[in-house]
Amino acid sequence: MELNLETEIDRSRMRVSDQVAIRIEDMNKWYGNYHALRDINLTVRRGERIVIAGPSGSGKSTMIRCINRLEEHQAGKVVVDGIELSSDLKNIDKVRSEVGMVFQHFNLFPHLTILENCTLAPIWVREIPRKEAIETAMHFLEKVKIPEQARKYPGQLSGGQQQRVAIARSLCMKPKIMLFDEPTSALDPEMIKEVLDTMIELAEEGMTMLCVTHEMGFAQAVANRVIFMDQGQIVEENNPQDFFHNPQSERTRLFLSQILRH
Amino acid sequence: MSERNLAFVRGEMLPAREPPSGQTGLLKLLRESFFKDWLSALLTVTSLIVLIWIARSVSPWLIDSVWNANSLSECRQILGGAEGACFAVIRDRWTQLLFGFYPPTQYWRPVLAFVLMLIALAPILFPPVPRRLLWFSAAFPGLAYCLIWGGTLWLPFSAYAVFAVGAIVLGLATRLGSGVAIVLALASALAWWIFVSGSVTTVLTQLLPLALAPVTSREMGGFLLSIVIGVTGISLSLPLGIVLALGRRSKMPLVKTISVMFIEFIRGVPLITLLFTASLLLNYFLPPGTNFDLILRVIIMVTLFATAYMAEVIRGGLAALPRGQYEAAEALGLDYWKAQRLVIMPQALKISIPGIVNSFIGLFKDTTLVVFIGLLDPIALSNSIRATTAWQGIYWELFIFIGGLFFLFCFSMSRYSMHLERRLKTDQH
Numbered sequence: 001m002e003l004n005l006e007t008e009i010d011r012s013r014m015r016v017s018d019q020v021a022i023r024i025e026d027m028n029k030w031y032g033n034y035h036a037l038r039d040i041n042l043t044v045r046r047g048e049r050i051v052i053a054g055p056s057g058s059g060k061s062t063m064i065r066c067i068n069r070l071e072e073h074q075a076g077k078v079v080v081d082g083i084e085l086s087s088d089l090k091n092i093d094k095v096r097s098e099v100g101m102v103f104q105h106f107n108l109f110p111h112l113t114i115l116e117n118c119t120l121a122p123i124w125v126r127e128i129p130r131k132e133a134i135e136t137a138m139h140f141l142e143k144v145k146i147p148e149q150a151r152k153y154p155g156q157l158s159g160g161q162q163q164r165v166a167i168a169r170s171l172c173m174k175p176k177i178m179l180f181d182e183p184t185s186a187l188d189p190e191m192i193k194e195v196l197d198t199m200i201e202l203a204e205e206g207m208t209m210l211c212v213t214h215e216m217g218f219a220q221a222v223a224n225r226v227i228f229m230d231q232g233q234i235v236e237e238n239n240p241q242d243f244f245h246n247p248q249s250e251r252t253r254l255f256l257s258q259i260l261r262h
Numbered sequence: 263m264s265e266r267n268l269a270f271v272r273g274e275m276l277p278a279r280e281p282p283s284g285q286t287g288l289l290k291l292l293r294e295s296f297f298k299d300w301l302s303a304l305l306t307v308t309s310l311i312v313l314i315w316i317a318r319s320v321s322p323w324l325i326d327s328v329w330n331a332n333s334l335s336e337c338r339q340i341l342g343g344a345e346g347a348c349f350a351v352i353r354d355r356w357t358q359l360l361f362g363f364y365p366p367t368q369y370w371r372p373v374l375a376f377v378l379m380l381i382a383l384a385p386i387l388f389p390p391v392p393r394r395l396l397w398f399s400a401a402f403p404g405l406a407y408c409l410i411w412g413g414t415l416w417l418p419f420s421a422y423a424v425f426a427v428g429a430i431v432l433g434l435a436t437r438l439g440s441g442v443a444i445v446l447a448l449a450s451a452l453a454w455w456i457f458v459s460g461s462v463t464t465v466l467t468q469l470l471p472l473a474l475a476p477v478t479s480r481e482m483g484g485f486l487l488s489i490v491i492g493v494t495g496i497s498l499s500l501p502l503g504i505v506l507a508l509g510r511r512s513k514m515p516l517v518k519t520i521s522v523m524f525i526e527f528i529r530g531v532p533l534i535t536l537l538f539t540a541s542l543l544l545n546y547f548l549p550p551g552t553n554f555d556l557i558l559r560v561i562i563m564v565t566l567f568a569t570a571y572m573a574e575v576i577r578g579g580l581a582a583l584p585r586g587q588y589e590a591a592e593a594l595g596l597d598y599w600k601a602q603r604l605v606i607m608p609q610a611l612k613i614s615i616p617g618i619v620n621s622f623i624g625l626f627k628d629t630t631l632v633v634f635i636g637l638l639d640p641i642a643l644s645n646s647i648r649a650t651t652a653w654q655g656i657y658w659e660l661f662i663f664i665g666g667l668f669f670l671f672c673f674s675m676s677r678y679s680m681h682l683e684r685r686l687k688t689d690q691h
Contacts, residue, residue: 070589089597097595107590110688111608120604121594155689173594 027076054229100170160191333652362483483638503572528570579614
């Protein structure tokens, strides 16, 4: 279980505040008759970096997708940045503009250039002047180290580059919370590191992050809490040190032995 | 077998080289596409022979064609028994084929309208054209109506005023929420149209009588008619089709049901029955004494018909988009309409281009069906030309002319769509 990220992590700004960013209370979700999420309770404070792990089909993605209501929960309460998610469309759009999301398959808009991908939402949702939006976009593209690709289309970039653009696109909205849904699962091994580096940098700046990932090295290096899910419920919640070296639940132990054997 | 050292380290990387000769260019094309094996060689030679035979039998007919004659018998006299086309009929009657019975002194009006149409289309079809020209494109329909039908210039002006009133109310009411604003804007535009428009037109006409000599719909015909119906149908069916396709995918049951019923009904009925409805039945339903222009009725029916097809083509494009595109747009906080306009539609329409243009071409050619309800489209005119004593018995020449013009329009649409597909291609390095 070696940490294979050579980057030295600067922890000076990784501070967790007392303010609550996300509060989930007894959240339940069904797909038809299938009980997908069962009594989820989770409180995330500002600046926390949470990694969610678990076998496939355990509801990890569904859970974080409930936070910006890409999925609807049927029972319980989800409060994001002080706004409770209900069927009120105004609240949903408001939450979505404060919560960035990075997908497994990038989901960049293929008909727009990289720069246009990054300026679309700031211009049309935040109603920022075009010039300012372009400046912000270039700032974040520089941050993810691909400003030279700004005029290209997503189809002309490698997977790792596309995912970094997707991160930059979310950041251009200046979100308070970032959700990552298996951001490196669709990438070639060579490109995983460049995306993880970008995410680590983000964590160093104190961003509140929820990250569904199988990158346990990343979890150990960056997370201040690891959540383990199975069968739609939270099975274990622990700090990374104990989670990896001294897991409490049998299910977690089995899972860790499966993924860390190689 | 002895143990061997498997390590291999490349000292220098190989540079890229030219492909071997015969793998590129004309030689490869000839070998691979025309003379790959015996069968393909045989097919190549046979097709060549057939092509040459067709060219040899048709060319004398075309080359010896007669362009100056006043009747078919005169043509035959000139040819003196030889094979030859009698294109004199086109020379004699081309104005009729283009304009129908439009007053000859007024031909400049449809011609001007056609030229202006090309100018109005330019900014829509080609991005390098200055965007400001789009204002002209917006003004074009009213202008074209004035030019073609004549009458007072203030009528289209007041029609635009209805839109302007709607837009102003929409702008003022946006603070009350988009739904309320749209309802208010529609209501005020409707109210303006019903209660104010008529009197404003009358007053303006009396103050400043700007008018062109009116031409009735019955006098129009030929390609003028086809283009008027075709272009109006095409430019209305695309936006209406988009709305209908979105309606069919809507989560609101009522909107969805209405869209599905409309699409299925219109698609399930032959166009010709809709045209008969337009020409015969509509009069029974309208209050007696209303004079509802036949061309207008036909345009409405053709548009409805094309809209149903368009909606299904666009729905196909929408269904082809990965769910991730919707999710990414939503996750960025774009609301439904913005997501549709900025993310979903540009991609869905791009996917649907071949289908959309297919519908356009079909619609344009279907305009010839109006012959059955007594409108004088090019086909109807060719019949009436053949009914005259001078040109009785002439077939090919008229149909070649009509077919050629239709081909010109349809082929340009097809080429444009290919150009558009190339231009919108973004996944190439």
